[in-house]
Amino acid sequence: MMIRPRRNRKSAVIRAMVEETKVTTDDLIFPLFLLEDPKGKIEVNSMPGIYRLGIDHMLKEIEECLKLGVAAFDIFPVVNEAHKDKMATKSHDSGFFYITALKEVKKRFPEACIMTDVAMDPYSSDGHDGIVDENGKILNDETLEVLGKMALTQAEAGIDIIGPSDMMDGRVGYIRDILDDNGFTETSIMSYSAKYASAFYGPFRDALDSAPKSGDKKTYQMNPANQREALIEADLDVEEGADFLMVKPALAYLDVIKLLKDNYELPIAAYNVSGEYAMVAAAAEKGWLDKTSAMNESLLSIKRAGADIILTYFAKEFAKNKQ
Numbered sequence: 286m287m288i289r290p291r292r293n294r295k296s297a298v299i300r301a302m303v304e305e306t307k308v309t310t311d312d313l314i315f316p317l318f319l320l321e322d323p324k325g326k327i328e329v330n331s332m333p334g335i336y337r338l339g340i341d342h343m344l345k346e347i348e349e350c351l352k353l354g355v356a357a358f359d360i361f362p363v364v365n366e367a368h369k370d371k372m373a374t375k376s377h378d379s380g381f382f383y384i385t386a387l388k389e390v391k392k393r394f395p396e397a398c399i400m401t402d403v404a405m406d407p408y409s410s411d412g413h414d415g416i417v418d419e420n421g422k423i424l425n426d427e428t429l430e431v432l433g434k435m436a437l438t439q440a441e442a443g444i445d446i447i448g449p450s451d452m453m454d455g456r457v458g459y460i461r462d463i464l465d466d467n468g469f470t471e472t473s474i475m476s477y478s479a480k481y482a483s484a485f486y487g488p489f490r491d492a493l494d495s496a497p498k499s500g501d502k503k504t505y506q507m508n509p510a511n512q513r514e515a516l517i518e519a520d521l522d523v524e525e526g527a528d529f530l531m532v533k534p535a536l537a538y539l540d541v542i543k544l545l546k547d548n549y550e551l552p553i554a555a556y557n558v559s560g561e562y563a564m565v566a567a568a569a570e571k572g573w574l575d576k577t578s579a580m581n582e583s584l585l586s587i588k589r590a591g592a593d594i595i596l597t598y599f600a601k602e603f604a605k606n607k608q
């Protein structure tokens with residue numbers, strides 16, 4: 286035998302030397318759920334180890350993460366039912382707890398990179414990302430106006446990266462124009478370019494209590510069967526001024542991550558979503574697999590597929606394990 290691939294696996298030093306992919310805390314964005322009650326702290330039932338936090342706890346959490354080397358956070362609001370309405374009015378109310386908390390976070394930790402989400406669902410009494418008309422249809426162009434106001438309100442709070450996750454057509458360009466017209470030329474946009482209508486968002490909707498009250502999201506989120514459609518979405522986002530392209534979910538869509546990586550020069554992000562976290566966490570709780578190894582392998586696979594950035598609920602745990 287002339288060629289014996291096992292020689293390059295014979296010791297830990299050689300294995301490390303020939304390792305093609307490495308995940309570091311620099312690659313990670315940690316999604317966090319913000320509660321209205323400043324002192325609140327409630328675990329998400331379907332995401333063991335992940336908590337919804339009031340601002341007091343969240344400041345502590347961010348401080349701990351920064352010490353561990355995790356410096357980027359995507360913050361989502363948990364909105365009480367009483368504050369939801371058809372037009373998601375609270376999403377662009379600068380006095381709402383979410384915006385005041387974001388300002389507090391940026392003031393305390395100016396060095397942290399803070400990302401926010403642009404979509405109507407957390408604030409919508411219909412639980413949809415856009416405006417729902419009397420026939421249950423999701424209105425595209427009317428929704429853009431709400432998204433524009435939402436993005437501007439977040440930019441005014443000093444947010445570093447705006448994340449439109451709604452999948453309305455034309456929203457990246459619409460938001461870019463509004464930000465630029467108001468002087469926020471340095472506010473970045475990470476577009477959820479290829480966001481699929483996935484079952485793996487279930488635990489996130491538990492966390493935010495934001496599941497659609499009727500229907501599903503298939504008229505705006507992509508069909509999991511489609512790969513080439515991701516190129517259409519990504520082309521548009523590039524033309525409209527996105528700074529990053531995102532694929533979501535991650536693990537069931539590694540081919541899409543690779544496709545975008547091979548076809549675009551912009552950095553590629555992948556969202557290792559709540560259901561992907563929950564599967565590992567639940568199996569680990571049952572003793573059916575090792576949580577740390579499964580976490581490391583998941584993140585490695587997402588990076589190997591081509592993701593430069595990974596949004597993951599494992600961020601803090603990964604960083605702790607690296608210490």
Ligand SMILES: NCC(=O)CCC(=O)O
Nearest residue numbers: 450485486489558559560
């Ligand atoms: N717009 C953000 C999400 O929908 C997150 C989904 C998840 O983590 O399941």
Ligand SMILES: [Mg+2]
Nearest residue numbers: 452453454518
């Ligand atoms: Mg699109």
